[in-house]
Amino acid sequence: MKRVILVQRNDPRSDESVNSSKLSELWELAESAGYQVVDVVTQAKNPIRKYQVGRGKIEEIAVMVQELGCEKIIFNNQLSTTQIYNISETCKCEVIDRFQLILEIFATRATTRRAKLQVELAKLKYELPKARAIVSLLKNEERPGFMGLGGYENSYEQDVKNRIGRIQKELVSARKDSESLRTFRHDHGFSLVALAGYTNAGKSTLFNTLVSESVPVENMLFTTLLPITRSLSIHGRRVLFTDTVGFIEGLPHWLVDAFRSTLDEIFLADLILLVVDASEPPETIRQKLATSHNTLWEQIEGVSIVTVLNKTDLITEEELKERIALVGYLTPNPVAISGKNGTGLTALMDEIYQHLPKWKRDSISLPMSEEGLSVVSWLFDEAVVHKIDYSDQIMVDFEARDEIISKVKAFRKELLQSHDCESI
Numbered sequence: 200m201k202r203v204i205l206v207q208r209n210d211p212r213s214d215e216s217v218n219s220s221k222l223s224e225l226w227e228l229a230e231s232a233g234y235q236v237v238d239v240v241t242q243a244k245n246p247i248r249k250y251q252v253g254r255g256k257i258e259e260i261a262v263m264v265q266e267l268g269c270e271k272i273i274f275n276n277q278l279s280t281t282q283i284y285n286i287s288e289t290c291k292c293e294v295i296d297r298f299q300l301i302l303e304i305f306a307t308r309a310t311t312r313r314a315k316l317q318v319e320l321a322k323l324k325y326e327l328p329k330a331r332a333i334v335s336l337l338k339n340e341e342r343p344g345f346m347g348l349g350g351y352e353n354s355y356e357q358d359v360k361n362r363i364g365r366i367q368k369e370l371v372s373a374r375k376d377s378e379s380l381r382t383f384r385h386d387h388g389f390s391l392v393a394l395a396g397y398t399n400a401g402k403s404t405l406f407n408t409l410v411s412e413s414v415p416v417e418n419m420l421f422t423t424l425l426p427i428t429r430s431l432s433i434h435g436r437r438v439l440f441t442d443t444v445g446f447i448e449g450l451p452h453w454l455v456d457a458f459r460s461t462l463d464e465i466f467l468a469d470l471i472l473l474v475v476d477a478s479e480p481p482e483t484i485r486q487k488l489a490t491s492h493n494t495l496w497e498q499i500e501g502v503s504i505v506t507v508l509n510k511t512d513l514i515t516e517e518e519l520k521e522r523i524a525l526v527g528y529l530t531p532n533p534v535a536i537s538g539k540n541g542t543g544l545t546a547l548m549d550e551i552y553q554h555l556p557k558w559k560r561d562s563i564s565l566p567m568s569e570e571g572l573s574v575v576s577w578l579f580d581e582a583v584v585h586k587i588d589y590s591d592q593i594m595v596d597f598e599a600r601d602e603i604i605s606k607v608k609a610f611r612k613e614l615l616q617s618h619d620c621e622s623i
């Protein structure tokens with residue numbers, strides 16, 4: 200395992216607890232990327248632009264790198280190209296920041312072509328504003344090879360732009376495919392429910408329990424990268440559940456944009472289940488909820504959100520009450536569950552059912568004939584049949600989308616007309 204040192208310049212205006220939870224998230228990210236954290240350095244005062252932290256700190260870190268045998272330094276604060284260059288020169292060690300760390304995790308998890316393209320796009324978007332600086336640094340310092348750049352040339356920036364354009368084109372066509380798939384699913388009477396929420400909240404665990412799947416679940420950030428969809432019937436309604444990539448605080452919008460086609464699964468759903476890890480301290484829950492809402496806010500219009508307080512098996516009744524009060528101002532009726540042992544799932548299903556796009560109830564009589572029976576079997580596929588009586592005629596009491604109701608009425612008319620013709 201590669202040994203790393205974590206560095207964070209604390210925001211002096213933030214609470215101690217906020218700074219320490221930021222640092223522990225960086226630690227989790229580093230472990231999720233497969234690193235072994237050997238030491239942690241924080242500083243609140245004396246930053247200088249050259250290094251992000253103070254000169255003395257950087258010299259201290261340089262000694263630690265040697266003594267502890269580190270291969271990488273990971274900063275929680277965003278670094279400029281010049282800072283990365285200066286720090287790596289002084290410490291004689293590779294330097295990355297939090298965004299690059301997240302990109303590394305995504306890159307190791309990306310197995311399909313689409314995921315790889317998204318990661319590549321995110322990397323290029325990260326590099327673009329830095330491209331000019333990289334080229335000029337290399338020219339000044341005569342140091343080819345910096346940041347993985349073999350040689351340098353003035354066309355580097357243009358080259359990055361061209362590659363971005365090509366990948367975006369390919370992703371757009373993939374997105375069109377998934378949009379038509381979505382329309383197809385709607386036309387076939389499916390409602391779409393997305394499981395969204397902060398990374399490691401337990402989305403995949405809930406997904407597995409709901410639809411009896413076994414997608415990977417791990418106590419690690421960003422286990423899920425690509426969405427996966429499975430169907431389930433809830434009180435007769437066919438619902439497609441999609442498990443999605445998790446949110447994390449402080450992602451720049453270019454990174455969110457790069458994963459846009461993945462996040463569309465959330466933005467275009469009929470209902471979003473916002474999964475929250477209720478076992479965490481209230482302040483962490485509040486922060487993570489705020490991040491999730493910010494990510495969703497501008498993208499969803501008129502889509503209902505049901506907040507799901509997960510991992511309640513890890514807290515007491517009292518603590519649960521405290522959490523419900525805490526999220527109350529954002530969401531009136533959170534549902535408390537344990538995705539792991541299945542408690543609260545019946546209430547969750549009822550809540551989902553309440554939020555599905557409304558279908559209408561109607562009843563119809565059909566001739567007792569072979570054609571009539573085939574319309575009935577079609578209705579069983581497309582609608583929820585509440586009651587059916589077979590006598591001289593077939594009486595069906597059902598619930599369905601408007602299009603289905605009109606279709607069944609048209610079928611009935613046709614059947615009666617052909618029946619009249621036959622009797623003449």
Ligand SMILES: Nc1nc2c(ncn2[C@@H]2O[C@H](COP(=O)(O)OP(=O)(O)OP(=O)(O)O)[C@@H](O)[C@H]2O)c(=O)[nH]1
Nearest residue numbers: 398399400401402403404417421422423445538539
């Ligand atoms: N005790 C308990 N643990 C849970 C519950 N749900 C999930 N976990 C644990 O929480 C960790 C994360 O679960 P995942 O289902 O992978 O979470 P996720 O939201 O899909 O995470 P990412 O895909 O990484 O964003 C795992 O170690 C799960 O076993 C729960 O209801 N109770």
Ligand SMILES: [Mg+2]
Nearest residue numbers: 402403422423
């Ligand atoms: Mg997951």
